[in-house]
Amino acid sequence: MLAVDRRTWLSILAEAWRVYPEEACGVLVARPGIDQPIVRFEPVANAAASSRVFTLDPKGFMKAERRADDDGLEVVGVVHSHTHTAAYPSPTDVAEATTPLVPPTWHWAIVSLAWGFPELRSFRVTPGEGDVDTLAGIAEERVVLS
Numbered sequence: 755m756l757a758v759d760r761r762t763w764l765s766i767l768a769e770a771w772r773v774y775p776e777e778a779c780g781v782l783v784a785r786p787g788i789d790q791p792i793v794r795f796e797p798v799a800n801a802a803a804s805s806r807v808f809t810l811d812p813k814g815f816m817k818a819e820r821r822a823d824d825d826g827l828e829v830v831g832v833v834h835s836h837t838h839t840a841a842y843p844s845p846t847d848v849a850e851a852t853t854p855l856v857p858p859t860w861h862w863a864i865v866s867l868a869w870g871f872p873e874l875r876s877f878r879v880t881p882g883e884g885d886v887d888t889l890a891g892i893a894e895e896r897v898v899l900s
């Protein structure tokens with residue numbers, strides 16, 4: 755379950771529209787533990803500067819991680835926008851999500867701006883069980899907006 759309050763949701767949306775039509779990205783920060791409510795969204799530059807893929811800028815990611823650490827929090831997931839497609843992981847996303855660098859506990863949240871209203875969905879990706887073609891190993895989780 756991904757629990758997001760309105761302020762966090764609005765900051766995700768603001769970043770998604772700010773860099774539109776490129777994909778926006780950033781990280782979700784929460785208290786340590788399973789399914790803790792998200793405390794904040796930290797925008798991170800998309801090093802790929804693309805409307806089709808995203809790469810978290812390594813320096814920006816490290817800064818966000820350090821800030822979380824300083825506050826006794828941790829990075830628990832990543833958010834990126836899809837500007838022209840639905841809020842489901844693309845094959846590229848699945849490949850990224852199953853690299854050893856990504857903790858399997860991470861929320862993999864996607865906001866789609868492809869239609870008239872934004873849509874937020876979140877997924878858990880299980881490495882080793884993933885099949886890029888069938889998207890097996892990708893489980894959608896409930897998103898709770900408060």
Ligand SMILES: [Zn+2]
Binds near residue numbers: 807835844847864
């Ligand atoms: Zn994507």
